[in-house]
Amino acid sequence: MWRFFHKLGSPKWFYGIALQLRPWLLWVGLALLLGGVVWGLAFAPKDYLQGNSYRIIYIHVPAALLAQSVYVMMAVAGVVTLVWRMKLADLFVRAVAPVGAVLTFLALFTGAVWGKPTWGTWWIWDARLTSMLILLFLYFGVIALGAAISDEKSSARAVAVLLLVGVVNIPIIKYSVEWWNTLHQPATFKLTEKPAMPAEMWVPLLLSVLGLYLIFGWLACLRMQTEILQRERRTRWVKELVKEAGY
């Protein structure tokens, strides 16, 4: 167990693991995502109230779910950075922060597109929309702070502190639809209850959520590998790797 933990701190070891893991993440994720989205968009039954417009849920919900959990993952990585000073945790934060920002934007954008036919407006200052917007700002802050500090170690720790401070927002987003009376509907999936929609509707949604998680894993591995190569460019193993590739 502890050996595994120590190994995890080594970028070189992770580079190898990520190389093996990546095709699995990509192909299984792509299959699930495509399966879920195609099933959802083309074959799932119409909503009795919203008609076909509800189908954007198959993109909106996975993006929104992931946008929040990416932030939580980054905050956990921030704890690891502060406590164990593990390089890999910071690499993860650097690699996925832009991905999280894009997902948050995607959630806001698809939400706006969905809002137009159902609520009759692109945007309202509703609790959940506002707190997702704050989440987007938090992502921007993390990226900006990380870019502003040139020293690698203190940059990693400063970003970790900011992540932990910002994590306050996550429960607010999560429960905003239950605490305040808002237009946004409550969560689609809960761990304790069955979803309030028929199986033909939620099974493809679940597939696309899982698919997007795997795709995110693939993207995180890829971006972390790039980051590792850049940071370790002076080490011998990277130089040999480059030589093998024939550059």
Next chain:
Amino acid sequence: MPADPAMVVRSPEDSPGTFGAMRSLFLRDLRVAFRQKQDLLNPLLFFIMVVSLFPLGVSPEVSFLSRAGSGILWVAALLSVLLSLDHLFRHDYDDGTLEQLVLQPQSLFLLVLAKTLAHWVVTGLPLVLLSPVLGVMVHLEGNSLGMLCLTLLIGTPVLSLIGSIGAALTLGLRSAGVLLSLLIIPLYIPVLIFGTGTVAAAAEGAPVGAYIALMGAFLVLAVTLAPFATAAALRISLSNS
């Protein structure tokens, strides 16, 4: 310049104790602030000017101002606190005082708390004292005027405390000002929402107890948690230089 009481090197036996150190740091910060009176005045002038932009820029009508007034005052106060944050640690960082503070035997948590409190007394408190005058100028009624002052009184320390985290994180960076705003504004939004929400509820005659309690909860959370993050951030920024 006479030696600062907080900065005099002492032997461990006659060290002033935690609260003594907090008190002398607090008084020192006030003294330093009052020596540069213009710096003290600038955030206030900024506050007044921003508030006066809205009637000129949007609409001087009483019906608009009495509805939007509390929000205008809150946003102006928020921006003015944000601008003053850069001073919180900057001078001490530049002349090395901050390093001595971090090396003190007393807990950095409490020292940071004392410093932030001093910052609030010279920036937040004057805003609160000035807000009734500006509130009258934007046609706030009696009830909402009082509520505005109360929410600002509870809210501005929260702004100072949260802001101290950002000030500590951006210490010693180029273009720290804009970055500081980017980091801190998202964290200010909940305080702003509940601050103006309280005034809006009071204006409609709705009960405001729950809102005030929530603002108080923000304050308690900020007092107990923010100095931790600020102290950690200060250590990081100092190890950076």
